[in-house]
Amino acid sequence: MAFDSFAAFMAMDGHGPYVWTCYAVFFLLMGAITWWSLRQRRVIIAQQRRRMDSAPVRDERSAAASFTRIESSQD
Amino acid sequence: MWQIFHKLGSPKWFFGIASALMPWLLGIGVALFMTGIVWGLVFAPQDYLQGNSYRIIFIHVPSAFLAQSVYIMMAVAALVTLVWRMKLADVFVRSAAPVGAVLTFLALFTGAVWGKPTWGTWWIWDARLTSMLILLFLYFGVMALGAAISDEKSSARAVAVLVLVGVVNIPIIKYSVEWWNTLHQPATFKLTEKPSMPAEMWVPLLLSVLGLYLIFGWLACLRMQTDILAREGRTRWVKELVQARGN
Numbered sequence: 001m002a003f004d005s006f007a008a009f010m011a012m013d014g015h016g017p018y019v020w021t022c023y024a025v026f027f028l029l030m031g032a033i034t035w036w037s038l039r040q041r042r043v044i045i046a047q048q049r050r051r052m053d054s055a056p057v058r059d060e061r062s063a064a065a066s067f068t069r070i071e072s073s074q075d
Numbered sequence: 076m077w078q079i080f081h082k083l084g085s086p087k088w089f090f091g092i093a094s095a096l097m098p099w100l101l102g103i104g105v106a107l108f109m110t111g112i113v114w115g116l117v118f119a120p121q122d123y124l125q126g127n128s129y130r131i132i133f134i135h136v137p138s139a140f141l142a143q144s145v146y147i148m149m150a151v152a153a154l155v156t157l158v159w160r161m162k163l164a165d166v167f168v169r170s171a172a173p174v175g176a177v178l179t180f181l182a183l184f185t186g187a188v189w190g191k192p193t194w195g196t197w198w199i200w201d202a203r204l205t206s207m208l209i210l211l212f213l214y215f216g217v218m219a220l221g222a223a224i225s226d227e228k229s230s231a232r233a234v235a236v237l238v239l240v241g242v243v244n245i246p247i248i249k250y251s252v253e254w255w256n257t258l259h260q261p262a263t264f265k266l267t268e269k270p271s272m273p274a275e276m277w278v279p280l281l282l283s284v285l286g287l288y289l290i291f292g293w294l295a296c297l298r299m300q301t302d303i304l305a306r307e308g309r310t311r312w313v314k315e316l317v318q319a320r321g322n
Binding site: 001002003009012013014015016018019021022023025026029030032033034037038040041044045048049051052 | 112116117118119120121126127128130131134135138173174177180181184185188189191192290294297298300301304305308313314317318320
């Protein structure tokens with residue numbers, strides 16, 4: 001242990017605000033991009049389901065190889 | 076040989092591999108990273124010169140390290156896009172760019188906050204800091220260009236060219252601390268020498284770098300899977316997959 005008490009750990013000899021700001025922003029932003037990525041995935045899956053419900057699955061030939069980019073507002 | 080190569084490029088094959096890998100990447104990544112930063116924050120000794128502010132290193136160096144290696148990975152993928160027109164490579168470039176931008180911003184931000192108590196200033200326009208700022212703008216450029224062109228093939232090619240042009244910035248970042256006078260300290264890890272820090276400092280640092288690498292791998296897989304689901308929505312396997320999923 002490099003510190004004698006919890007208070008000393010938080011204060012870090014006066015460098016506490018700098019150290020803790022860095023760690024807070026790091027976890028905030030990494031959390032944000034993770035949340036955003038998970039949400040994008042849910043949105044895409046929900047979209048595909050809606051499309052499938054409205055248009056029944058077509059035959060294999062038309063579905064074989066299509067590289068069309070799907071336009072969507074969440075892209 | 077070519078068969079393996081084509082299989083590697085198949086979105087369906089990748090989707091399965093990614094699903095199998097992702098729990099391991101996230102689990103081991105978070106475990107290594109948290110071990111690294113708890114060790115660094117609580118147990119590592121104080122720096123004799125910088126005091127406790129140096130503990131920022133345990134997130135600053137991983138962020139900066141990843142920010143650059145993500146760009147190098149994107150450059151390799153961009154080359155593959157241009158030479159072999161492999162769709163999966165373009166999927167990677169698009170999925171990794173926002174994560175790279177976040178990591179670059181974090182490297183700059185934590186560096187600035189570390190600079191204040193250590194150098195007495197938040198920012199100087201020296202070679203290392205400026206070239207990192209250019210890296211951030213390159214990531215933004217890749218994201219903007221990818222979103223601006225709607226045709227998938229021309230978009231992939233334009234993005235790949237931009238990524239490859241921007242790769243010239245990477246050696247500049249790397250050697251900026253050696254070529255020019257700067258406040259920034261030289262690299263902590265070198266392949267050829269022992270680290271100049273004691274083991275109680277560099278071992279947790281190494282753990283946090285490795286951990287963040289694996290966490291990036293998880294995020295990249297997750298985002299690539301999402302992009303594949305969006306692009307391949309008309310194929311049978313994606314339809315079956317979407318139907319099979321509960322959420």
